[in-house]
């Protein structure tokens with residue numbers, strides 16, 4: 001697949017539709033290598049990628065359950081089961097974090113988060129190029145202090161996303177995409193609110 005074909009054909013694959021085999025060690029390394037090609041203002045390197053595989057997935061799921069029970073002590077059994085099953089399907093979960101520099105003179109925190117988002121996109125496109133599927137999710141777990149603590153993150157740091165990675169089940173079809181022209185215009189000067197309608 002050439003680069004344009006890769007970029008144009010990626011679709012998110014929900015974790016339940018991802019299964020074994022996981023990428024080999026070498027392929028996973030190649031996929032991860034693309035993450036550190038993300039634009040990074042000030043060369044801050046805020047990214048941290050935690051690879052969760054095998055039995056560690058169940059351990060992460062238990063942390064999700066504990067976090068839920070801290071937020072909602074009387075959470076219904078169905079909600080607990082949902083958390084427990086979150087990491088069950090995809091063979092690899094990459095927890096993409098930003099360890100942010102809060103007092104950088106020129107690079108605000110948002111740029112460090114954006115850099116981590118760009119790194120995630122590289123990972124997802126690289127995975128697709130290598131024949132694997134992926135899904136990015138956040139939900140309440142991404143901002144939960146108990147979950148963040150498990151990744152040695154402070155309050156200011158962010159879990160930018162959980163990237164679920166695996167082999168897509170067969171038979172998935174591409175979803176329709178909007179026409180980019182709807183989102184583009186030639187800017188020739190300030191746009192008034194009336195003209196923007």
Ligand SMILES: Cc1cc2nc3c(=O)[nH]c(=O)nc-3n(C[C@H](O)[C@H](O)[C@H](O)COP(=O)(O)O)c2cc1C
Nearest residue numbers: 010011012013117135136137138139140160161175
């Ligand atoms: C930052 C971010 C967080 C997301 N978090 C969730 C989430 O928690 N749960 C979910 O179902 N989808 C979430 N999504 C949406 C999916 O990752 C995915 O983008 C969506 O299903 C559309 O699929 P597509 O990538 O094929 O367009 C999130 C997307 C982004 C960009």
